[in-house]
Amino acid sequence: MLQIIIYISLGFIFTGIFFSTLRFIFGPTAADRTVALDTLTTIAMALLALLSFIFNRYIYIDIALVYGVLGFIGVLVIARYLEGAL
Amino acid sequence: MNQILEIIGMGLLLIGSIFLFLGGLGIFRMPDTYNRLQAGTKATTLGGMSVILSVGLLEPDWFIKTLVLVIFIALSNPISSHALARANYKRKNYPYLKGGKEYDKYREVYQKEEEETA
Amino acid sequence: MIYYLILIFFLLLLMIGAAIYSIVQKDLLYAVIGTGLISLVLSILFLLLQAPDVALTEAAIGVALTTIIFIITIKNTVRFEDEVYQKKPSKTEAK
Numbered sequence: 001m002l003q004i005i006i007y008i009s010l011g012f013i014f015t016g017i018f019f020s021t022l023r024f025i026f027g028p029t030a031a032d033r034t035v036a037l038d039t040l041t042t043i044a045m046a047l048l049a050l051l052s053f054i055f056n057r058y059i060y061i062d063i064a065l066v067y068g069v070l071g072f073i074g075v076l077v078i079a080r081y082l083e084g085a086l
Numbered sequence: 087m088n089q090i091l092e093i094i095g096m097g098l099l100l101i102g103s104i105f106l107f108l109g110g111l112g113i114f115r116m117p118d119t120y121n122r123l124q125a126g127t128k129a130t131t132l133g134g135m136s137v138i139l140s141v142g143l144l145e146p147d148w149f150i151k152t153l154v155l156v157i158f159i160a161l162s163n164p165i166s167s168h169a170l171a172r173a174n175y176k177r178k179n180y181p182y183l184k185g186g187k188e189y190d191k192y193r194e195v196y197q198k199e200e201e202e203t204a
Numbered sequence: 205m206i207y208y209l210i211l212i213f214f215l216l217l218l219m220i221g222a223a224i225y226s227i228v229q230k231d232l233l234y235a236v237i238g239t240g241l242i243s244l245v246l247s248i249l250f251l252l253l254q255a256p257d258v259a260l261t262e263a264a265i266g267v268a269l270t271t272i273i274f275i276i277t278i279k280n281t282v283r284f285e286d287e288v289y290q291k292k293p294s295k296t297e298a299k
Contacts, residue, residue, distance in 0.1 A: 002144075005096050007207065009103035009137070014214060016110030021218060023113050023122070024241065025225065031119050031174045033237050037244075038166050039113055039126040041267075042159065043106055044244055046137040049155065050099075051251055053141045060256055061151055063247065064138070066263045068158035072166040074240055074271035079169040081233075081275050083176050 006054060013047055034078050041071040088146075095143035098136045105133030118182040119174050127167040134159055212252055219245045230285045236274045243267055 017040065024036040045067045052060030080086045112125025135156050142152030181190055219242055226238030243266025250259035 002092070002096060005100055009099050010207075010211065012103040012107040014211065016107040017218070019110035019114040020126075021221075021241075024237075025221075029119065029179070030231075030233055030237070031170060031177070031179070032122060033234060034170060035119065035122050035126050036113060037237055037240055038170065039109060039130050040241065040244060042130040042134045042163060043110070044248060045155070045159065046102065046106060046134040047248060048251060049138045049141045049152065051248075053144060055254075057256070058148065060251060061141075061148065061155075063251060063256060063259050063263055064155055065151070065158070066260060067247075067267070068155050068162065070264060070268040072162040073268045075166040076169050077272050077275050078233075078237065079166070079173040081279060083169075083173040086275070086279055 006050075009050065013043060013050070016043055017047075030078075030082060034075060034082075038072075038075045041067065041075070045071065091143050091146065095140040098140035098143065102133045102136030102140060105129050106137070109133060119179060120171065120181050123167060123171055123174075127163060131159060131163045208252065212249065215245055215249050215252070219249065232278055232283055232285060236271060236278065239274070240267060240271050243270065 020036050020039050020043065024033055024040075027033045027036060045064050048064040048067065049061060052058075052064070077086070106129075109126055109129035112129060113122050116122045116125050138152050138155050138159070142149040175192075175196075180193065183190065222238050222241045222245065226235045226242065229235045229238065243262055247259045247262045247266065250256075250262060
């Protein structure tokens with residue numbers, strides 16, 4: 001039962017990654033691409049935590065923690081550059 | 087007790103993955119940058135929080151670290167969303183107004199501020 | 205196990221697509237955002253291939269540090285690739 005639900009969830013998450021990547025490719029302005037990157041960062045954090053449960057290793061969840069601390073700094077710097085105030 | 091936690095965790099995992107998929111779909115289908123920001127940030131925040139919390143419920147030894155992760159998502163996601171919307175407004179990409187109606191109240195305040203500084 | 209092999213193949217295709225996009229693009233800001241996508245996918249890929257320490261380093265350096273350094277470089281030089289050839293040489297030398 002748990003195995004089937006994990007497979008269904010992985011399918012949903014990878015479909016979300018696919019659609020976000022399409023927006024990343026076709027987005028007309030720089031802000032659209034940055035929004036797609038921000039969305040992908042959060043999806044990747046959830047995916048890393050789920051993979052650490054699937055492989056049953058406690059140390060894998062540290063990578064998701066590093067993403068949580070550092071992941072939004074890149075988006076913040078790009079936004080400050082677009083604003084013209086860096 | 088363990089059985090109940092497992093059932094709640096599986097439900098949260100399914101709900102969270104569906105919300106992550108909806109965030110990806112919304113960021114592809116919406117017509118405007120602000121709508122994309124709305125769909126991509128809010129749905130993804132809820133989905134990521136419930137998926138990470140479900141991992142903490144399925145393995146009760148990891149619960150404290152997953153709680154720290156949830157707090158980081160709740161702090162960092164609104165900051166980046168707010169910075170992106172502000173940067174997009176300052177580049178003069180105003181919101182998409184259907185039928186030419188004016189309900190962008192911030193534009194008057196912003197133009198007044200800009201005239202005072204200039 | 206075949207399921208994870210399909211996922212690894214999908215992520216590899218995504219990473220190669222982002223790399224080609226980032227090379228071909230004339231606007232250097234888009235290329236920097238593409239670099240961020242490459243390091244994000246590469247970090248998940250390292251974790252799927254059972255190398256958590258490399259994934260940790262890639263996440264710390266590739267997401268935050270590289271983006272900041274490249275954005276500061278673009279801020280101090282030019283944003284579009286064609287502007288380098290349009291400027292006169294005396295102007296760039298004086299800068």
